[in-house]
Amino acid sequence: MNIRVKFxxxxxxxFIGHLDVMRYFQKAIRRAGLDICYSEGFSPxxxxxxxxxxxxGLTSDGEYMDIRVNTSPSSGEALARLNxxxxxxxxxxxxxQLPADSKNAMSVVxxxxxxxxxxxxxxxxxxWQEKFRKFLSLDQILVDKKTKKGQKTxxxxxxxxxxxxxxxxxxxxxxAGSVHxxxxxxxxxxxxxxxxxxxxxxxxxxxRKEIYADQGTDGRxxxxxxxxxxxxxx
Amino acid sequence: MKKSALSDEIxxxxxxxxxxxxxxVNACRKDKEKVDIRFAMCFPDVYxxxxxxxxxxxxxxxxxxxxxxxCERVYAPWTDLDKIMREQKIPLFALESQDPVKDFDxxxxxxxxxxxxxxxxxxxxLSQIPLEASGRTKEHPFVIGGGPCAYNPEPLAxxxxxxxxxxxxxxxxxxxxxxxxxxxxxxxxETFLKQAAAIEGIYVPSLYDVSYHTDGTIAxxxxxxxxxxxxxxxxxxxxxxxxxxxxxxxxxxxxxxxDRVVLEIQRGCIRGCRFCQAGMLYRxxxxxxxxxxxxxxxxxxxxxxxxxxxxxxxxxxxYPKLKELVYFLIDECGSKGVNISLPSLxxxxxxxxxxxxxxxxKKSSLTFAPEAGSQRLRDVINKGLTEEDILxxxxxxxxxxxxxxxxxxxxxLPTETEEDRKDIARLAEKIAEKYYEIPKDKxxxxxxxxxxxxxxxxxxxTPFQWARMCTQEEFLDRAYVVNHEIKEQLNRKSxxxxxxxxxxxxxxxxxxxxxxxxxxxxxxxxxKGCLFDSWSENFRNDLWMEAFEACGIxxxxxxxxxxxxxxxxxxxxxEIGVSRAFLERxxxxxxxxxxxxxxxxxxSGCGASVYQGGVCHEHTRQVP
Ligand code: SF4
Numbered sequence: 001m002n003i004r005v006k007f008x009x010x011x012x013x014x015f016i017g018h019l020d021v022m023r024y025f026q027k028a029i030r031r032a033g034l035d036i037c038y039s040e041g042f043s044p045x046x047x048x049x050x051x052x053x054x055x056x057g058l059t060s061d062g063e064y065m066d067i068r069v070n071t072s073p074s075s076g077e078a079l080a081r082l083n084x085x086x087x088x089x090x091x092x093x094x095x096x097q098l099p100a101d102s103k104n105a106m107s108v109v110x111x112x113x114x115x116x117x118x119x120x121x122x123x124x125x126x127x128w129q130e131k132f133r134k135f136l137s138l139d140q141i142l143v144d145k146k147t148k149k150g151q152k153t154x155x156x157x158x159x160x161x162x163x164x165x166x167x168x169x170x171x172x173x174x175x176a177g178s179v180h181x182x183x184x185x186x187x188x189x190x191x192x193x194x195x196x197x198x199x200x201x202x203x204x205x206x207x208r209k210e211i212y213a214d215q216g217t218d219g220r221x222x223x224x225x226x227x228x229x230x231x232x233x234x
Numbered sequence: 235m236k237k238s239a240l241s242d243e244i245x246x247x248x249x250x251x252x253x254x255x256x257x258x259v260n261a262c263r264k265d266k267e268k269v270d271i272r273f274a275m276c277f278p279d280v281y282x283x284x285x286x287x288x289x290x291x292x293x294x295x296x297x298x299x300x301x302x303x304x305c306e307r308v309y310a311p312w313t314d315l316d317k318i319m320r321e322q323k324i325p326l327f328a329l330e331s332q333d334p335v336k337d338f339d340x341x342x343x344x345x346x347x348x349x350x351x352x353x354x355x356x357x358x359x360l361s362q363i364p365l366e367a368s369g370r371t372k373e374h375p376f377v378i379g380g381g382p383c384a385y386n387p388e389p390l391a392x393x394x395x396x397x398x399x400x401x402x403x404x405x406x407x408x409x410x411x412x413x414x415x416x417x418x419x420x421x422x423x424e425t426f427l428k429q430a431a432a433i434e435g436i437y438v439p440s441l442y443d444v445s446y447h448t449d450g451t452i453a454x455x456x457x458x459x460x461x462x463x464x465x466x467x468x469x470x471x472x473x474x475x476x477x478x479x480x481x482x483x484x485x486x487x488x489x490x491x492x493d494r495v496v497l498e499i500q501r502g503c504i505r506g507c508r509f510c511q512a513g514m515l516y517r518x519x520x521x522x523x524x525x526x527x528x529x530x531x532x533x534x535x536x537x538x539x540x541x542x543x544x545x546x547x548x549x550x551x552x553y554p555k556l557k558e559l560v561y562f563l564i565d566e567c568g569s570k571g572v573n574i575s576l577p578s579l580x581x582x583x584x585x586x587x588x589x590x591x592x593x594x595x596k597k598s599s600l601t602f603a604p605e606a607g608s609q610r611l612r613d614v615i616n617k618g619l620t621e622e623d624i625l626x627x628x629x630x631x632x633x634x635x636x637x638x639x640x641x642x643x644x645x646x647l648p649t650e651t652e653e654d655r656k657d658i659a660r661l662a663e664k665i666a667e668k669y670y671e672i673p674k675d676k677x678x679x680x681x682x683x684x685x686x687x688x689x690x691x692x693x694x695x696t697p698f699q700w701a702r703m704c705t706q707e708e709f710l711d712r713a714y715v716v717n718h719e720i721k722e723q724l725n726r727k728s729x730x731x732x733x734x735x736x737x738x739x740x741x742x743x744x745x746x747x748x749x750x751x752x753x754x755x756x757x758x759x760x761x762k763g764c765l766f767d768s769w770s771e772n773f774r775n776d777l778w779m780e781a782f783e784a785c786g787i788x789x790x791x792x793x794x795x796x797x798x799x800x801x802x803x804x805x806x807x808x809e810i811g812v813s814r815a816f817l818e819r820x821x822x823x824x825x826x827x828x829x830x831x832x833x834x835x836x837x838s839g840c841g842a843s844v845y846q847g848g849v850c851h852e853h854t855r856q857v858p
Contacts (some may be wrong), residue, residue, distance in 0.1 A: 012238055015251040016487045024487060027259070027539030030570070038571040042594040046571065057246050085539075087259050087487075088236055119242075202243050 002068050003078075004105060004230045006094040008061045009054065013089025018053035024090070025065060032081040037068040051105035051211050051226055052112070052176060055183070060208035061093075062113070064226045066105045072097070075232040096230025109177030110214035111161060111223050114184045115207045117169035122203035129165040131195045136163055143190045156182055156190065161221065169204075173223075176211065239327035239334075240315075248314045252488045253281035256307075256329030259485040260537065262294070263330055264304040270414050272338040273297055274328045274375070276308040277346070278353035279768070284309040285484070286492030288546060289381065290344055293402045295480035303410060306330040307484075308341070310353045311360065313765065313772065319360055326360035335361040339413065341375045342398075345383035345390070348745035349738065349768035354379075354393060355760040365757065367395045367440060372423055376413075384437075385468075385515055386694040388804040389748035389756060391439035396430055398437075399808055400469030401501075403477050405435045428461040435469035437808070438462060444750055444804075450791055452749065452802040468810040472847030474501060474520040479530055482537040494542035494575060495534045497527055499559065503548035504833035504849055506840075508616045508824050509605070509644065511693035512548055514812050517840060519833060520848035524555040528562055535572060543567065544575040551580040552834075560588050578603070581627030586634050596678065599638035600631050606647060607657030613827045614649050616820075621661065625668055632669050637681045639665055645712040645733075646690040646704040648824065655712055658685060659719035659729075666725035685720065686732045687713060689739040693746050694805040695812065697820030703743045703793040709736035737775040738767070744792040749804040752792070754785045813841035 009021070016024065026046050029036050038044035051064035072078060075095040082092040118124070135141070141157040159175035159182040174182040184206050192199035213229065216222035236257050238245070245251035266272065275294055277284030284290065290307070297305035306328035311319060319326065325334035335341055341361065343354055355365055358377065364370050367377065379387060380398040387397045398405070409430060416426040431438040441462035445453045457464060471477050483495070502519035503512065531543060543563060550556060556579075563574050574592045578601045579585035589598060602624050606612045609621060628639060643658050662683050669681035689709045692701040704712070713733040720731050744752065758781035766772040782789055797803075799818065806814070816839065823830060830838050833849045843850035 012236055012255040012257060013487075015245055015255055017252075020252065020487050020489070023489070026541065027485060030539035030541070031259075031536065033536070042592075042597075043573055044571045056251070057242070085259065088257055202246060205242075 001072060002066055002098040002100075002102065002104075003072060004094075004096045004098055004227060005065050005067060005082075005092060006096075006227045007063050007065075007090060007092045008059075009063055009090055010059045010061075011089040013087065014057055014059045016089075017056050018050070021054075022048070022050065024087075028082060028085055028090075029067070031085040032078075034078060034081065035070045035072070037070055049104055049106055052109050052181075054208060055185075055206075058206045058208060062208055062210035062225070064105045064211055066098070072233055074234055078233075094227050095233070096227055097233050098230045102229055105226055107178070108213040108226065108229075109211055110175070110179075111173055111212040111221070112176040113209035113212075114172045114174065115169060115209055116172065116184055116188065117205045117207070118203055119205060123168050124197040124199060124203075128195070128197055131197065132163075132165055132170065132191060135191050135194055136160065141187075141190055141194075143186060145186070156187060160187070161223075237332050239324065239332040244315070244318055248318070249312060250281070250488055252486075253309065253312070254315065254329070256332065258487055259539075260482045261307075261330055261484050262298045262305070264298075266304060266331060266333070268301075269304040270302040270417075271304070271340070271410055272333075273303055273305040273340045273342060274308045274335045274338045275305050276335075276341060276343045276357055278310050278343055278350045278357050279766070280312050281309040281486070282488065282490045285486045285490040287344065287346065288492075288496050288498060289402070291480045291483045292478055293342075293406070294484070295482075296403060296406070296478040297410075299478070300407070300410070302414070304330075306338075308335055308357065310350075310356060310766070316356065316360065316765070325362050326357065336363055336374065338375045339417075341377045343377065343379050343394075344381040345379050346381050347768060348383060348742045349773075351390065351745060351756050352760040352764045352767055354390065355757065356765055358393065359760075366392050368392070370395065370423070376423075376426070382511065382515060383746075385511075385808060385810065386746065386748070386805040387437060387439065388444075388750050389745055389752040391750050392753045394439060395427060396436055396438050398469070399435050399466050400810075401471050402469075403471050404469040405433055408433055409436065428459055431459075431462040434467050437466045442807070450751075450788075452804060452806075455802075455804075455807050465807055465809045468515075468808065470516075470518075470811070470845045470847075471501070471520065472845055474847075475523045475526050481530065481533045483534065485538045485540070492544070493540070494544050495531070495538060495540045496544055496546050497531055497534075498522065498546045499527060499550065499553050499556075500547045502848060504552055505549055505618065506616055506820075506830055506832055506838070507605070508614070508697040508820055509647065509690060509693075510548075511696050514695045514817075514840075515810055516548070517810075517812055517842035518845055518848035518850045519552070521553060524558060527559060528566075531563060531566065535567070535570070541571060542573045542575055545577050547577065550577040551585075557584055564588070564591055580623075581631060583630070586631055586636075590634065595635045598636070599640050599682075599684075600628060600636055601640045601642070602627070603642040604661065605642065605644050606650070606654060607643060607659075607661055608654045610827060611647060611650055611654045611657075613829050614824050615644075615647055616824070616829050618829065618832065621664070624661070625664060628665050629668050629671075632672055632677075632681070635678060637669065637678050639681065639683045641665075641683065641685045643685065643687045643716075644690045645687045645716070646709055648698060648701045649827075650712075652715060655715045656719040658687070658716050659723055662720065662729045663723040663725055666723075666728045669728075670725070681728050683729045684732065685716070685729060687716060688734065689736055691739060691743045691746055694803065695808075695810055695817070697817050697824055699747070699803065699817065700797045700799065700801075700821055702796055703740070704736075705794060706736040706740050709739065735770070738770075738773055740789070740793060741767070741775070741778055744789055747792055747803070751785075751787060755781045755787050758784050811840070811842035811844050816840040 037047045047068035078095040140155045162173035164171040212223035297303045376395045378396045379394045384397045427438045444455045447453045500521040502516040692698045762777040
């Protein structure tokens with residue numbers, strides 16, 4: 001059976017890169033004694049895939065991985081066993097059984113929520129919120145993106161679904177996943193260039209809040225958190 | 235929430251920030267207000283290397299088993315962070331608490347190889363602890379060294395307050411208790427050092443005077459106070475089953491060099507290869523019992539979640555219950571997705587069977603370490619591996635589907651001739667021929683033989699401690715001979731040859747058999763910018779040469795010079811059990827090309843039986 005696990009990553013564990021997070025969970029699952037499925041062969045590996053790699057330096061309340069297990073205890077027990085063995089900076093939030101026909105997390109990612117917060121002492125000058133509002137009222141936001149083939153100019157405005165500024169930060173809901181993955185850092189870089197404000201990447205913290213699938217039909221988005229695809233195991 | 239000694243900005247600007255944040259699974263956290271002693275345990279190399287070291291894990295576990303001690307880990311900041319810490323004057327910190335090392339009671343440094351000596355100075359320097367022990371006050375931690383290089387601590391004598399000679403399990407608690415008493419008493423630093431010197435196995439370099447002959451060799455080494463013993467006795471655990479072992483080792487977030495559970499099945503070695511320092515230092519051979527090892531394996535896998543387990547010892551094939559242990563692991567691990575990483579084993583039916591079970595034959599290779607090309611030279615070094623053993627083993631493996639072989643040799647061994655070197659190539663050729671004897675339809679493609687040579691470094695406490703060491707040019711010439719001879723072989727296309735630079739080997743030789751005078755060179759080299767010398771991309775031979783020049787130290791004195799039989803060596807004040815008389819005997823037998831039986835064939839009376847344990851008490855007969 002397939003299980004979708006939601007977890008959060010905080011504190012100094014933001015310095016652990018994606019591949020190491022994967023290895024971390026492989027070990028955690030073994031420590032917790034959960035009955036995960038392995039591939040065949042001389043060096044069998046766990047059947048495990050992540051929704052969307054989180055960059056080094058970012059924290060998150062909404063990370064997902066899918067795993068396949070032979071058997072599973074109740075969701076409550078699985079969570080307790082995993083959390084028992086977590087390092088500070090990782091916490092498992094939900095353990096849901098997926099319907100047999102569901103697609104894997106990575107392939108359904110459509111959007112993500114982010115919270116950006118300026119570090120103390122790095123908030124741009126007065127009036128940056130106003131500038132940000134103007135920036136987002138542009139019809140087009142063009143950015144240059146390096147690709148394998150060279151540079152490409154992209155319009156990222158359509159990929160920004162919701163936004164809001166507050167005292168020392170910004171809330172963003174943006175397109176994510178394999179089609180258009182908009183990193184908040186790229187948007188902020190574009191904002192800096194357009195506004196002339198000094199916003200180096202090290203001046204703000206990025207926190208991912210949630211990752212969504214799109215269940216909308218007829219061209220309209222209906223974003224639901226990835227965990228909604230599964231059910232708790234009693 | 236956990237604090238961090240480094241800001242986010244710094245951590246985001248360096249490679250592998252996870253090296254510095256601590257907080258790994260099974261890392262030990264304590265309340266610093268509730269402990270009496272804070273011990274910073276350091277491996278003076280980068281995190282991934284240091285985290286792979288079993289000895290530190292054992293001591294970490296042992297210290298932290300006591301409520302009054304908090305032992306934390308420290309590794310050498312890589313060059314990127316090193317630069318930032320110097321610029322911003324950030325003191326080096328321990329991983330668990332992220333507190334500065336300079337506020338600890340002890341800084342323990344394990345000294346595993348000579349080429350980390352400049353990193354030891356880096357650790358002290360970044361910690362803002364005076365490099366010389368003589369410059370330290372009551373405000374500073376005591377700096378204590380241990381590990382194999384502490385068996386000749388003299389080149390490092392001025393940088394350490396104390397050395398612990400031998401295995402940490404036996405005396406550290408006594409030293410800690412003494413420290414607690416001393417701390418309460420408010421007595422001077424010197425008082426503690428003197429009292430510590432009276433503990434067996436503790437060496438306090440500042441309590442000894444060394445005088446030299448005009449030719450530069452040692453005339454005498456004398457204690458300057460009654461507490462300091464004339465001879466410092468190596469510490470060894472006598473019962474390996476009933477001692478500390480980390481059942482919950484720390485699991486790094488990033489991939490360490492040894493990213494697996496390590497089971498130390500035994501300590502010591504019965505073989506007596508004459509070039510091998512570990513083989514002499516860790517005598518006698520002491521095993522852990524099978525039931526205990528099984529228990530450790532289960533617990534450690536469950537507590538770490540590792541997907542791999544390996545066995546550690548100097549010569550695993552000599553572990554009497556190896557078969558049972560390995561088949562147990564295969565049963566235990568197979569279903570849980572855990573791999574077994576096999577140590578290099580004597581190639582026979584058993585090892586081939588296990589290898590075929592745990593590795594992909596097409597991807598794995600056979601390993602032989604004949605160390606010398608000819609039987610004559612193998613007799614000189616007492617390596618009991620014959621050409622027949624190798625060819626039979628290889629033949630069996632080739633029949634079983636293997637086609638890759640790795641061969642390890644040393645160049646520059648005592649008495650080595652041109653013929654001996656050429657025999658390396660010839661042996662590789664014979665193995666290749668063995669492969670091509672198999673009918674074509676039963677072979678899996680070509681065979682691949684990889685020959686690697688390292689350069690021989692004479693080490694203290696080995697029968698070869700008297701030996702002359704080659705110069706850089708001599709070493710390289712020898713490698714060229716091998717290379718040339720391999721090109722002459724019929725199956726040269728199946729043989730690949732690797733060798734290393736020789737400059738770092740020469741330096742290793744100087745530091746290994748160095749005396750107190752060499753300390754100045756280490757300091758000078760460090761000041762000139764030498765760091766991470768064991769990393770070829772960082773090694774700066776030119777700076778080291780300048781340092782020797784500046785200190786007026788003649789390198790040949792330590793390398794190519796012929797040593798008299800009765801020369802006093804810098805390390806002679808240490809007693810490792812194995813006697814100097816035995817080493818002398820072995821050196822002479824080597825020159826006579828006579829082999830000496832291993833401990834299980836018969837005891838040669840090396841002296842290590844004073845440790846009251848292990849193989850010396852298994853048997854049997856005395857070799858005349
Ligand atoms: S005393 Fe004998 S058995 Fe013991 S280590 Fe020495 S040679 Fe081997």
